[in-house]
Structures are given as structure tokens and as C-alpha cells.
Amino acid sequence: MSSTAPAVRERSRVRTLLGNFGFQIIAALVLGVALGWVALAMGPVDAGTDAESPNWLTSTLDTVGSSFVTLLRAIVPPLIFAAIVASVANLQNVANGARLAWRTLLWFAITALISVVIGIGLGLVLQPGNHTTISLDDAREPGRTGSWTDFLDGLIPGNPLGLGASTTAADDGSLSTSVSFNVLQIVVIAIVVGIAVLRTGSKAQPFLTFVRSALAVIQKVLWWVIRLAPLGTLGLVGNAVASYGWDSLASLGRFAIAVYVGLALVLFVVYPVILRANGLGVARWFRGAWPAIQLAFVSRSSIGTLPVTQRVTERNLGVPSEYASFAVPLAATTKMDGCASIYPAISAIFVAQIFGIDLSVLDYVLIAFVSVVGSAATAGLTGAIVMLTLTLSTLGLPLAGVGLLLAIDPILDMGRTAVNVAGQTLVPTIVAKRECILDRAQYDTAQAEDLFTDDEPATEQASTRDPEPAAAR
Numbered sequence: 001m002s003s004t005a006p007a008v009r010e011r012s013r014v015r016t017l018l019g020n021f022g023f024q025i026i027a028a029l030v031l032g033v034a035l036g037w038v039a040l041a042m043g044p045v046d047a048g049t050d051a052e053s054p055n056w057l058t059s060t061l062d063t064v065g066s067s068f069v070t071l072l073r074a075i076v077p078p079l080i081f082a083a084i085v086a087s088v089a090n091l092q093n094v095a096n097g098a099r100l101a102w103r104t105l106l107w108f109a110i111t112a113l114i115s116v117v118i119g120i121g122l123g124l125v126l127q128p129g130n131h132t133t134i135s136l137d138d139a140r141e142p143g144r145t146g147s148w149t150d151f152l153d154g155l156i157p158g159n160p161l162g163l164g165a166s167t168t169a170a171d172d173g174s175l176s177t178s179v180s181f182n183v184l185q186i187v188v189i190a191i192v193v194g195i196a197v198l199r200t201g202s203k204a205q206p207f208l209t210f211v212r213s214a215l216a217v218i219q220k221v222l223w224w225v226i227r228l229a230p231l232g233t234l235g236l237v238g239n240a241v242a243s244y245g246w247d248s249l250a251s252l253g254r255f256a257i258a259v260y261v262g263l264a265l266v267l268f269v270v271y272p273v274i275l276r277a278n279g280l281g282v283a284r285w286f287r288g289a290w291p292a293i294q295l296a297f298v299s300r301s302s303i304g305t306l307p308v309t310q311r312v313t314e315r316n317l318g319v320p321s322e323y324a325s326f327a328v329p330l331a332a333t334t335k336m337d338g339c340a341s342i343y344p345a346i347s348a349i350f351v352a353q354i355f356g357i358d359l360s361v362l363d364y365v366l367i368a369f370v371s372v373v374g375s376a377a378t379a380g381l382t383g384a385i386v387m388l389t390l391t392l393s394t395l396g397l398p399l400a401g402v403g404l405l406l407a408i409d410p411i412l413d414m415g416r417t418a419v420n421v422a423g424q425t426l427v428p429t430i431v432a433k434r435e436c437i438l439d440r441a442q443y444d445t446a447q448a449e450d451l452f453t454d455d456e457p458a459t460e461q462a463s464t465r466d467p468e469p470a471a472a473r
Contacts (some may be wrong), residue, residue, distance in 0.1 A: 002042075007356070010242035013310075015155055017161050022040065024229075024230040025229060025230055025233055025291070025294055027230070028229075028230040028231070028233040028234040028237070029233060029234075029237055029294075029298070031234055031238075031297075032061070032233060032235070032236070032238040032241070033059065033237055033241055034235040035061060035234070035238040035240070035242075036061065036126075036237060036238040036239065036240065036241025036242045037241055037242075038057060039054075039055060039057040039058040039061060039241075039242035040241060040242045042055045042058075043055065044055060048362055053374050054242070054243075057238075057240060057242070058242040058243065060235075061234075061235045061238035061239040061242060062235070062239040062243075063234030063235070064231060064232065064234065064239070064369050065200075065232055065233075065234075065235030065236035065237075065239050065298075065299075066235075066239075067232075067235075067299055068228055068229070068231065068232025068235065068236070068299075068385050068393070069232065069236070069299050069304040070227050071228070072301075072304040072305070072307055072308070073301070073303060073304045075218065075221060075222055075307055076181070076183065076223060076303060076304075076306050076307060077186055077433065078214070079215075079218050079219075079222065079306075079307055079310070080183065080186050080187060080190060080214075080306075080329045081186055081189070081190045081193075082211050082215040082218055083190075083213050083215055083310070083321075083325035083329075084187060084190035084191060084194060084325055084326055084329065085190050085193050085194040085197065085208075085211050086131070086173075086194075086208070086211055086212050086215055086325065087321065087322045087323070087325035087326050087404075088190070088194025088195060088197070088198065088326070089194055089197050089198060090321075090322040094140075096435065099435070100312050100323055100326075100327075100431060100435060101196030101326070103431045103434070103435070104327050104330070104331075104427060104428065104431050107427045107430055107431060108171060108331070108427060109372050111266075111270070111271075111274070111335075111337055111423055111426070111427065112335075112337060112340065112341050112371055112372045113368060113372050114266075114270050115262075115266050115270070115337040115338075115342050115371070116341040116342070116344075116345045116367060116368045116372065117368065118262050118265050118266060118270070118342065119262050119341060119342040119343070119344070119345025119367075119371075120345045120349070120364055120368070122258045122261060122262050122346055123258065123345060123346045123348075123349030123350065124349065126254055126257070126258045126261075127349075127353060128252075128254045128255035128257075128258050128346065128349070128350045129255075129349065129350040129351070129352065129353025129354040130353050130354075131352065140166050144274070157182075157185040157188060157189050158185070159255060174300070183303055183306075183329060183332060183333045184333045186329075187329050187330060187333070187455060190206070191326075195390045208344060210309075218303075222307050222311065225273070225307070226307070226308060226311070229291070229295060229308075232295075232298075232299070233294070233298050236298040236299055236300075240298070240410065240411075240414065252404075252407070252408050255346070255347075255350055255405070255408075255410035256408055256411065256412060259342060259343060259346055259412050259415070259416075260412075260415050262342040262345075262346060262398075263338055263415045263416065263418070263419045264417055266337055266338075266341075266342060266423075267419050267422055269421070271422060272285075272424050273284075274426065274430060275426070275429075275430075278430050278433050278434065279433070280429070280430075280433060280443070281444065284443060284444055285317065285425075285426070285429065285443075287316070287392060288316030288317045288425075288443065289310055289312055289313075289316065289422060289425040289426075291308060291312055291316075292305055292308045292309040292311075292312045292313075292421050292422075292424075292425060293307050293421055293422050293425075294418075294419050295421075296309075296417045296418045296420065296421035296422075297414050297415070297417065297418040298414070298468075300410065300413045300414055300417050301417065302332050302417055302420050302421055302424070303332055303420050304335070305417070306328065306329065306332045309328055309332065309421050309424050309425060310325070310328040310329070311427060313327075313328055313424075313425050313428055313429065315446060316438030316442075316443035316446040317428075317429045317438075317442075317443055317446070318422075318429075318432070318435050318438050318440060318441070318443035318446070319371055319428045319429055319432045319437075319438060319439075320432065320439070323428065323431075323432060323437065324428055325424065327427070327428040327431070328424060328425075328428060331423070331424035331427060331428070332424055335423050335424050335427060336384075336387070336416075336420045336423075337419050337420060337423045338384075338415065338416030338417065338418070338419035338420045338423075339384035339387055339398050339416045339417070339420055340371055340374060340387045341350070341371040341372075342419070343384050343387070343388065343412065343416055344367070344370065344371060344374075344384070344387045344388045344390075344391040345368075345371060345391075346390070347388050347391070347401075347405060348367055348391050348392060348395060348397060350393060350401075350404075350405070351397050351398065351401030351404070352397055352401075354394075354398070354401065354404065355398055355401065357397060359395070363395050365396055366395055367391060367395070370387075370390060370391045370394050371387075371391075374390050374391065374394075376388060384412075384413065384416055385402060385407070385409070388402055388405075389402060427444075
């Protein structure tokens, strides 16, 4: 009996470790890198013409990873609509709802301004455009650009579902049409419907009851999809290694270093300082937000990560769902410290340096202005390339410079998206803390596994709100 007891305890610890979500993600990352290097070593398959096709392992990893992101993106529209309609209806029970919205936007701007200043500083110190072996022959204008009118285009829904379609022509003349959704338009539609529910009164109660029931069902489906995150991580990381490797970093090494140093400063210095200044534990925030940050890194999609981002913000960081359901989807379209601040600032300086164009103090001010305001202006067309083209066009720099950076964009996009999502969890947490609606007990104790616990009825939730009085802020 005494000899078997330690063995039983050891097996129990192993089972607990293997069942831990965080361990599964880390194991998937390691295995994905290993499989990616194997696929990279196998090389492409000769298709019998001048073209080459990915080998079977690369194709498998790509299918697994892209399928997981597709599942996450598929659940985004119904999740956002149901969550925001329910949250707007519940905001009547939350004091100062309008102030919450304005403070959220204010903190978006504050963190964006800090990030772009860091980007400008790194661009001037490291001078990536003056230390590169890249040729100007690779310069070409992008197929999609950003403009200051994109905000209106993205804000006004073209249909009740916020859907859009685009048609592209292949080299052989064939046409393909893809359907996508505009998150900002869905947010606008949901807010309008939520306000209409409030104004309609008792007659809208059956509809509101249906929406709340639908939200519970959607969250259960989300629970199942998130459980597939380790498998999706394996495919996404493996495909990234197999598809891009590190060869393309050679000619743009200093530029890539500048971008990643900037991203690291924002994630590991600026955000912790803001947390400490607001009386919140840094390690506890990282522990709570990490599932979303690591998924954003491997998926390279803020929208695809949005369901996980919202869930960790509510479950792990203690932000009330009534507020998080509004703030997180809005942040996913407009809060991009990586794509809209660090990257455009360094890239604009890089393009100016490589084309031999001197920037004035006014130009640096314009870079900061575009980073703070431009992410909202391009909310209908989110993405680093869109923000970069908006920045370059505002400064009068050659848009052809964008083509110089496309070779390593996927590698940089991993870090950019991780910082984007980190900021999307940080701001609602800070605002909730300053407004005394943050559940400190949940913030201080939640683990990654709390993502998978069932939702408790509102009447049974033991809410431990921040006791700090408003006068002390």
C-alpha cells in the first residue's frame, strides 16, 4: 500500500499536467516549431512546371491552423451581436455608461500615443532604412490603401448583417468571390438594436430573452472551439515556420529588430507601468490575458482571437460582461498599438530613409496624429498595411515603399497582433478599475482554466468589486 501511493500520486500529477490548458498550448508551440522545421527541410514539391507546391506536411499544418481560425471567425458575428445587444440592455443597470465609453476611447488614445512615440524614437536611433541591403527594385505599391474616409465607409452598414463581398481575378482570368464581415458595422447595428430594445420597453422583452438565450448557446459553442486551441496552435506555428523560415529576415534584420524591440517595450514595460500606476498586479494580468495573447501571436488575427479576448477579459481579468461586451469588440477594430502605432512609425521612417527623404518635426507630429486618430479612420479596413499606406500618404512618402517590407510582414505580424490583443484586454481592465467595477477577487485569482467553467447565473455570482471610492481616483 505504501509503495503504490506515491506512484498513484505521480500518475495523478501527470494527468493534471497533461490536462492543463496552458501546458497544452506550450506543448503545441514546441511541437509546431519542430514540425515546421521538418516541413521546411522537406522543401516544396515540384509541380512539373515552373511553379512549386507545398509538401504534404506544410499543407496539413496550413489546413489545421486555418481551419481553427475560420471556426473562431465564424463565431464572431453572432457573438458580437448577441453580447452587445444584451450589454446595452444591461447598461441601464451600470452607472455612468456614457463615461465608460468616453474613458475607453481616451485610454485607447493614451496608449497609442505612448506606443507611437516609442516607434519614432526607435526609428531615429536604429535608422533601419540606412542599414539595409534591400534593393529599391522590389518597391511596388500595395493593392489596398487606407484613406481618411474609410471610417464613414466602415461605420455605415451596407446591410443588416454587416457583410461585404470582394471579387478578385486570377492570372488565368477566372474570378473568385469571398464574403467577409465588418466588425465595426456589426457593433453599430447591435448598439442601435440594443437602444431600440430599451426604448421599446416591455414589448421587447421576448426578443431580449431570446438574445440572452442565444448568447448562452453561442458561449457554449465557443467553449468547444477554444478547447481546440492547442491543435490550432500546432498548425499555425508549424505552417509559419515552414512557409517563412528566417531567410527573409537577412536583408531587413535591423528593421525587424526595431519593430520587435518596440513591441516588447510596449508589452513588457509600458503596459506593466500603467497597471502598477492603477494598483493592479502585473503578473496577474499576464496570467489572465496570456491565452488571448499567445493565440493572437500564432493566429495573426485580432478578429479571430476576439472570442478568446472577450472571454479572458471577463473571466480572468474580472471586467463586468456588460462593459466588456461593448469595449472588447470596439477595441478589436480600433485598438491596435502594434499595427497602428509601433509599425507605421518605424516603417514610415524606414521608407523615408531608404528613399533619401528628410523628415521634419511636423512630419513626426503627423505620424503621431495618424497613429492616434488613424486607427479609428481605418476601422472598416483594419490591418497594418492599411495603416502604413495611410501614414505614408499623409506624409507624402512613396507608397511603393510598402512593397519593400512585404517579404517579412507575416513574421512581424505575429508580434504586432499579440500586442494589439494585449492592449485590447488592458484598456477595459484599467477603465473598470478606475470606475470601481472591476472584480478584484477574480482578477487576483483567475487561471487559464477558468475559461472553461460554465457561466454562473447572475444571481449566484459573488461579485467583489473594487472598494476604492470614486473620490480617491
